[in-house]
Amino acid sequence: MGDQISTQAPSLGNLIGELLDHGIPEAILFAVLLLAGMSILYYTLRTGVPPMPSHPSARRAVFRLIPESFAPVTIYELGCGWGGMAFELAARYPEARVVGIELSPLPWLVCHIRKLFQRRPNLEIRRADFLKCDLADADLVFCYLMVAPMRGLERKLAGDMQPGSLVITSTFAMPEWMAETVETVPEATSAQIYRYRVPG
Numbered sequence: 001m002g003d004q005i006s007t008q009a010p011s012l013g014n015l016i017g018e019l020l021d022h023g024i025p026e027a028i029l030f031a032v033l034l035l036a037g038m039s040i041l042y043y044t045l046r047t048g049v050p051p052m053p054s055h056p057s058a059r060r061a062v063f064r065l066i067p068e069s070f071a072p073v074t075i076y077e078l079g080c081g082w083g084g085m086a087f088e089l090a091a092r093y094p095e096a097r098v099v100g101i102e103l104s105p106l107p108w109l110v111c112h113i114r115k116l117f118q119r120r121p122n123l124e125i126r127r128a129d130f131l132k133c134d135l136a137d138a139d140l141v142f143c144y145l146m147v148a149p150m151r152g153l154e155r156k157l158a159g160d161m162q163p164g165s166l167v168i169t170s171t172f173a174m175p176e177w178m179a180e181t182v183e184t185v186p187e188a189t190s191a192q193i194y195r196y197r198v199p200g
């Protein structure tokens with residue numbers, strides 16, 4: 001007698017109550033996570049580079065490779081991902097303008113949210129394809145990408161940058177340029193960090 005099946009349609013109020021109790025928050029969370037995942041996947045396939053942050057030891061090696069006497073005016077981080085390295089560069093060189101360029105919207109958005117909490121007035125985060133940006137004023141460029149984009153990037157930097165300017169790449173070497181210095185980072189699966197001067 002206790003298990004009576006109701007033949008009445010649920011009222012709208014009851015339905016909303018039910019969804020709020022169980023359905024809507026989970027559905028929204030699921031939709032947001034799905035969209036975020038699809039966005040990351042789409043831009044990873046488009047650029048050929050996942051938004052994988054560089055290892056802290058690799059970042060320290062990058063700073064070791066920048067000569068102490070070097071006083072950059074404009075630094076570009078090409079593919080700045082979630083912003084870890086861009087924020088460190090901006091903190092280390094407060095007199096320089098640091099420009100982080102990122103095409104993937106989610107990492108780019110996270111960089112902007114970080115900026116609200118970690119104020120770095122000399123840091124600019126730009127949503128763009130770095131291959132289409134003018135990098136002529138760069139006196140230091142850093143990037144951590146993949147093998148595939150390095151050849152195009154090498155041509156781009158050779159065309160845009162002043163001869164003798166500094167380029168540091170993590171893990172993936174320039175195909176034609178001869179590195180001035182290479183440092184191996186055992187803590188970061190023996191990744192190599194390359195320092196180049198733009199050839200004249």
Ligand SMILES: C[S@@+](CC[C@H](N)C(=O)[O-])C[C@H]1O[C@@H](n2cnc3c(N)ncnc32)[C@H](O)[C@@H]1O
Nearest residue numbers: 047049051052053054079080081103104129130
């Ligand atoms: C491996 S992550 C490196 C993140 C950060 N530089 C670091 O060292 O922690 C490379 C980033 O480059 C971005 N990227 C790849 N090609 C790009 C392009 N042509 N323009 C802008 N961003 C690009 C990817 O979306 C990705 O977030």
